[in-house]
Amino acid sequence: MPVEVRLPTMFRGDAAGQASVKANGGTIGEVLDDLVRQFPRLGGKIVTDDGTLHRFVNVYCNDEDVRYLDKLDTKLADDDIVTILPAVAGG
Amino acid sequence: MLRLPESQYLKMVGHALDGLPLEACGLFGGDARSGKVEICYPCRNVAESAKLYTVDPKQHLQADRDAEARGLEIIGVFHSHTHSDAYPSPTDVEQAPDPTWHYVLVSLKDGEPVVRSFRIVDGVISEEPVALESQ
Numbered sequence: 001m002p003v004e005v006r007l008p009t010m011f012r013g014d015a016a017g018q019a020s021v022k023a024n025g026g027t028i029g030e031v032l033d034d035l036v037r038q039f040p041r042l043g044g045k046i047v048t049d050d051g052t053l054h055r056f057v058n059v060y061c062n063d064e065d066v067r068y069l070d071k072l073d074t075k076l077a078d079d080d081i082v083t084i085l086p087a088v089a090g091g
Numbered sequence: 092m093l094r095l096p097e098s099q100y101l102k103m104v105g106h107a108l109d110g111l112p113l114e115a116c117g118l119f120g121g122d123a124r125s126g127k128v129e130i131c132y133p134c135r136n137v138a139e140s141a142k143l144y145t146v147d148p149k150q151h152l153q154a155d156r157d158a159e160a161r162g163l164e165i166i167g168v169f170h171s172h173t174h175s176d177a178y179p180s181p182t183d184v185e186q187a188p189d190p191t192w193h194y195v196l197v198s199l200k201d202g203e204p205v206v207r208s209f210r211i212v213d214g215v216i217s218e219e220p221v222a223l224e225s226q
Contacts, residue, residue, distance in 0.1 A: 086189055
């Protein structure tokens with residue numbers, strides 16, 4: 001089942017200008033893989049080459065930061081909404 | 092230019108002072124085209140540091156949703172420097188997530204807050220004027 005993935009402004013240019021797209025998968029990792037299949041320019045920007053969540057983004061399943069769930073293995077149900085936002089930090 | 096209502100300026104500076112001795116941070120909801128801030132979202136610095144900040148990811152999500160519900164978007168971030176000038180540090184530049192955002196620094200090093208705003212595009216810092224507005 002496809003889930004809704006909401007993209008931050010900085011990634012919309014890589015996704016045909018869309019703020020929200022549909023992607024398939026039963027886990028956060030599968031959905032992000034499908035997102036990159038659809039929009040290859042997002043490759044490496046959300047999940048690193050070694051298969052972990054990029055430290056400059058936060059990914060949420062509904063209201064929860066997936067780093068506090070099962071990270072990329074977090075399971076998704078129908079109607080779940082995945083949101084990607086920049087991790088905002090500095091010194 | 093960053094257009095900042097006085098009420099939101101005071102909210103930002105108050106949050107920065109409340110956060111001492113640690114760095115404080117927050118987000119701005121507004122109109123990206125005009126650079127007008129409509130609402131300041133003070134956030135928790137989950138780094139709990141006097142030298143680093145990380146916006147609480149959960150509060151970021153809440154701010155993003157609130158801004159969207161108001162027909163706005165997140166257009167920038169502010170944070171305080173407790174012992175240095177209101178100028179982006181190398182860490183700020185490295186981690187600046189969005190080239191369209193306004194990056195606001197509040198320096199508290201001399202007691203009286205100093206507020207400056209910057210754009211950071213491909214690692215290049217450029218200062219922009221801050222216009223304080225009554226509304």
